[in-house]
Amino acid sequence: MSRLRRFSLWRASAPVALMCAGLLFATSATNARGTDLRPSRNTTLAGLVEEQSRRSATLTRQHAELSQDIEKLQTQQGSIAPKLAKQLKDLSEQVGTVPVTGPGLTVTLKDAPSQVVKDNPDVDADWLVIHQQDIQAVVNALWAGGADAISIQNHRVISTTGIKCVGNSVVLHGVPYLPPYKITAIGDRRKLQKALDDSQYIDNLQDYVVKFQLGYEVKTESSIAMPAYEGTLDLQSATVPGFPKVPTASPSVTGSGR
Template identity: 90%
Template sequence: MRRFRRISLWRAGAPLALLCAGLLFATSATNARGTDLRPSRNTTLAGLVEEQSRRSASLVRQHAALTQDIEKLQAQQGSIDPKLSAELKELSEQVGTTPVTGPGLTVTLKDAPREVVKENPDVDADWLVIHQQDIQAVVNALWAGGADAISIQNHRVISTTGIKCVGNSVVLHGVPYLPPYKITAIGDRQKLQKALDDSQYIDNLQDYVVKFQLGYEVKNESSIAMPAYEGTLDLQSATVPGFEQTPSGSPTASGR
């Protein structure tokens, strides 16, 4: 009698177990959507940063293409006054929404080599990597040297461009980038170089370049084709140093 009950319970439980297994497989297939649920090599930080950068670049290109379509349609309809159109073109060059070409410099910044990091385990890790203030120092020096246009990682720098560190990457226009960092400027090469040489911050950075082999390289460029800024120009908020922040319906920001 006891044997009969055990067999009956097993026969009743087997279909239930199979049903649960089927539900689990179906749930996994739905969540996976045809992809592998197992972790892959792309889950590393570097892989995630590169994937996000590619995705953002694709969206920026789509935004730029749609903006060009709108401008073409407006031009065809003749909705823009010729005088206003000329002013718009001049302003777009100043803002950075127009491609430019010319001679200039490219400054490349790199973290310390891996072997140097291994040979200096007691050294503060922050001394062995490039930070946002290093990039900002180069950009500020190039502006001070009379640069007509600047790009970072081949992305145009405008008045609202922000540079900040997030982990071991630098975020530019909301997109993370890993080193090496390339800052390119169009302008008088001698004046640009002199501005870099006169920068006290860059002079201090050179100490780390010598001691820990941080990468700092300046290259003369006879001709640079710099793309236009393709992101949004919407400004969320801005404050003027020394003044209390007050709500405003049309916030403004100062230039560089």
């Protein structure tokens, strides 16, 4: 083939190759939607949990800001009657939509250390991690001890709060969290501690604390500043008698216990 013919073929094929390359770049950009196509950054569960937690925190802040805007607009429309204002304040404290302060204690729960897991390959893995039942047992004991308010991972616990186990993370208000888990309660510290000591479930948990070094630590606090609940108050599973039930999508969760 002559040099002239080779040159002509090159001139003819070069635009086609460039067009194909451009198409690949455009397809890649469309699929990525501006994100990194390399999966290594978020392949670990910890990375996914942290990403979702940050996203949830951002949405929660936006919700709080919008709620404040609504309250300001309501205030501009005129003040409400003093009796109604007091009733609203009392109900807000009971529901958990206002911040509170006071003495109390914090319970921290942790999974067994990685070295303990390696040293006990024949032990059921469920025995070496904290489950939703463990967190629920602590929360229930604190309520029984007269807690005025409780938070988990610095998120206020209200009447509709659900604690769910998904894999080796715990989901609270739709957001996954990894250990350590911190449960904080405001109230009489002696009564709260006694309620923890009297809990049969927590007494059973202490056996695993001794055998497999699960983390269980109670710390007294002289002053706790607990945030208000800033999420939605809509019911997701329960219904109010006399009101029609509205079906809602609920993610499937699995949990295991000792």
